[in-house]
Amino acid sequence: MIIAIISDIHANIEALEQVIDDIQKQEVDKIICLGDIVGYGPNPNECIEKLKNLGCLCLAGNHDWAALGMLDTSTFNRVAKHAIDWTKEQLTPNNLGFLQGLPLTQVEEGCLFVHATPQNPEKWGYIIAIGHARQAFQEFHEKVCFVGHTHYPFVLQQKNEEIYNVTKAEVEFEEDCRYLINVGSVGQPRDKNPDASYGIIDTEKNTFRFRRIPYPIQAVKEKIIQAGLDMILGTRLEKGT
Numbered sequence: 001m002i003i004a005i006i007s008d009i010h011a012n013i014e015a016l017e018q019v020i021d022d023i024q025k026q027e028v029d030k031i032i033c034l035g036d037i038v039g040y041g042p043n044p045n046e047c048i049e050k051l052k053n054l055g056c057l058c059l060a061g062n063h064d065w066a067a068l069g070m071l072d073t074s075t076f077n078r079v080a081k082h083a084i085d086w087t088k089e090q091l092t093p094n095n096l097g098f099l100q101g102l103p104l105t106q107v108e109e110g111c112l113f114v115h116a117t118p119q120n121p122e123k124w125g126y127i128i129a130i131g132h133a134r135q136a137f138q139e140f141h142e143k144v145c146f147v148g149h150t151h152y153p154f155v156l157q158q159k160n161e162e163i164y165n166v167t168k169a170e171v172e173f174e175e176d177c178r179y180l181i182n183v184g185s186v187g188q189p190r191d192k193n194p195d196a197s198y199g200i201i202d203t204e205k206n207t208f209r210f211r212r213i214p215y216p217i218q219a220v221k222e223k224i225i226q227a228g229l230d231m232i233l234g235t236r237l238e239k240g241t
């Protein structure tokens with residue numbers, strides 16, 4: 001089975017459309033979205049509807065929960081909080097209902113899929129240091145766990161309790177290893193590469209690869225300004241930060 005894994009769309013329909021176009025050329029069997037469909041960007045309803053129409057299997061992210069009022073946003077920075085308040089006003093009742101039905105985790109083809117961390121996914125912890133990764137490896141039992149949340153792509157391999165960063169263009173899964181993979185962000189990449197990021201796993205060939213897709217950032221930037229969202233949300237897209 002070939003599965004495309006997308007995450008952190010953040011209401012960026014321009015990025016999502018380019019990514020979906022690319023996915024459709026890769027002959028995938030399934031698309032899984034790891035959450036944060038909304039928040040930050042100017043097209044929350046359009047992004048939800050696009051994923052709904054594709055029959056994409058979606059999980060919940062912290063921004064989706066925040067838009068539903070299911071998460072205390074006092075820990076959000078001012079810009080993120082303002083974007084969530086704006087998003088709440090935009091979402092249609094149907095699309096709010098869609099977000100409400102999203103699960104926190106999913107197991108498919110022997111892989112675990114989750115937005116933030118395999119342990120207590122509803123606490124939305126961050127995997128940003130090796131200690132977080134070590135803890136995460138203890139909390140799942142599948143061969144591969146896919147996450148998003150930090151908008152920073154990586155492939156970590158665990159072999160005999162040691163953890164390695166794998167930087168190959170195509171990762172071939174080794175027999176006695178387990179993997180923790182962050183697919184990066186479609187709608188707000190933060191690894192200094194502004195192109196939308198997503199990943200493809202082939203469960204027969206036992207491989208994983210990243211795809212980076214350019215999209216018209218300027219158009220999103222203009223929409224952000226028109227919507228009255230903070231300008232920094234547009235400029236950071238150009239820098240990929």
Ligand code: ZN
Binds near residue numbers: 061
């Ligand atoms: Zn996010």
